Amino acid sequence: MTGINGYPASPSIRAGRSIRLHIATSADRFRLDFYRWGSALKHTGHVEWPGQDAVPGLHDEDWQWPAYDFLVPRDWRSGVYIGVLSTGVCPSQPVMDAREARFLLVVTPAVPSGRKVLYKIPVFTYHAYNTAGGGSLYSASRVTLRRPGGGVGGPVKGLPDPYDTSSPRQTFAHWDAPFISWMEENGIQSDYCTDLDLDEGRLLGDGYxxxxxxxxxxxxxxxxxxxxxxxxxxxxxxxxxxxxxxxxxxxxxxxxxxxxxxxxxxxxxxxxxxxxxxxxxxxxxxxxxxxxxxxxxxxxxxxxxxxxxxxxxxxxxxxxxxxxxxxxxxxxxxxxxxxxxxxxxxxxxxxxxxxxxxxxxxxxxxxxxxxxxxxxxxxxxxxxxxxxxxxxxxxxxxxxxxxxxxxxxxxxxxxxxxxxxxxxxxxxxxxxxxxxxx
CATH class of the missing domain: 3.40.50 (Rossmann fold)
Structure with missing residues (x-):
């Protein structure tokens, strides 16, 4: 099977704006499907692009993989979206957590939504444990956010959790996904952000x-x-x-x-x-x-x-x-x-x-x-x-x-x-x- 992986240039994007995605594959063409995580998994769209290959970088440098610009639809609801990469036919219900061919993207509201809960995705922590490129913040003093991983799609430091072996610790599937599913199943309306959004002073002043x-x-x-x-x-x-x-x-x-x-x-x-x-x-x-x-x-x-x-x-x-x-x-x-x-x-x-x-x-x-x-x-x-x-x-x-x-x-x-x-x-x-x- 032809390998494929990728990462977003930034872990979050406002609905209605364009996000640059970096994807590498030796296949002539590939497909990218987006799924929003919630009470049920929702397929929100797909694109197909010609493939371009690239070699992995190091943990502390921008990998600079081939770039593809994707316009996030303005009507996409704020949430955690999993990008599923494939070089053939995408399964109707692909597994969301994987160590490759996946990336995580948080979509923030296009305008203040009126919702009262803002949920924070800890992308910084996920990248601290991400070992793509041969290192993490447990072996080095610097890591790049521009590499596969950071919640999904990359290798992770740590041993399995004996209380939940379905996903590794230090991944979105292990920590945040169950909480978000429970919130949305119980009718709790929330918008979503990353710690990078809060670092830059976004969203907290929008009425939450x-x-x-x-x-x-x-x-x-x-x-x-x-x-x-x-x-x-x-x-x-x-x-x-x-x-x-x-x-x-x-x-x-x-x-x-x-x-x-x-x-x-x-x-x-x-x-x-x-x-x-x-x-x-x-x-x-x-x-x-x-x-x-x-x-x-x-x-x-x-x-x-x-x-x-x-x-x-x-x-x-x-x-x-x-x-x-x-x-x-x-x-x-x-x-x-x-x-x-x-x-x-x-x-x-x-x-x-x-x-x-x-x-x-x-x-x-x-x-x-x-x-x-x-x-x-x-x-x-x-x-x-x-x-x-x-x-x-x-x-x-x-x-x-x-x-x-x-x-x-x-x-x-x-x-x-x-x-x-x-x-x-x-x-x-x-x-x-x-x-x-x-």
Missing amino acids: RLLASSGHDEYWTAQTRRNVTAFRDTGGNIANFGANTCWWRVRPDEDRSALECGKFPPDAPAGTDPDSSYGCPDHWWESEPENTLLGVSYRNGGGHWDGPRPPLGYTVTDADHWVFSGTGLKTGGTFGQDNALVGYECDGAAYEIDGQRSPQPTGQDGTPKNFKILGIAPLPSDWNFAAREPMPSPRAATLGLYRATGTVFTAATTDWSRLLATDPQVAAITHNVITRLA
Whole structure:
């Protein structure tokens, strides 16, 4: 079979505008089909073009593959679109996740849509784990966005997830796709963006009430964080149904085609684990703790499991809170344990137990003092932990929220979306948070 692969020049495009696609194949002609991901897979169109071949590049350089301009129809609804490349007849229902012949494109609205939810696709994180060209941000300090991969269509660093072997971790299919399917199946109307859109200051001023994300949104630029913080401070709400969020700081280059990240302390020996090290240039927590925005940090949680982990769920600390409405949960009860809800990575806030035997944030790590811990999962001693400042607080995943003009909610575990379709309590909490904050 003739090989084919490709990538967009930019991970997102406004409906009605032209996007440059870069595609390489030795076939004389090829076909590109677009599918929008949602409650059901929707075929939205196709094009056919003459093929041009090219050789792969390196992980840190623009591959400069043959270019094709595609005009995104103005009536395409905002969403995540998978480009399926083929050199023969495209199957009627092709598999969306693959390590080649696929690319991800986020379409943003042509004009403000009036929808109240904006969902963030973490393209920076997907490219950090993308190993196309022989490297990733786990082996190099710079990667290009202009290569196959970045959510779908490229090789990925990491081992399979024993709790969901249908797709690799660090892919769109693994983290975001289940959450988006659940939202749209449940009638939650959302527009979509990438972290590059937020870095450039787009969309957050278009009337959205809630910025939502899920899974593994690990890599943030300083400008993305400033813009999201400003959104909160002007009354915008944030719901983070994931973990290990805003752990590493990245910097885009001038044309927004590559990312840089300084992970290792000066003179670090080979084999150093940056998560467990101090003095890392781009650890957010060492310079500006992510807790001040999100309420939690990976350094008070942990994880990074390659195989099975101790099954943990959340113990409810205040069942009367609106977050738990309709769940049937009681204070002191647990949820999610049977399906290992907590992990593969989780976030937490430094806390202490008050006179009513309830966990309260200490604020020592930057967590707002009004952060309300609604669910807690103390972590066993054999959990994998990251570096943190010395503090007496135990480590625990902490589900909760706080208010600072806007409200910020965190589920504090990467695997939240994995349970949405099968755990009615996880689904009810998610529905409560989105409908209330939107």
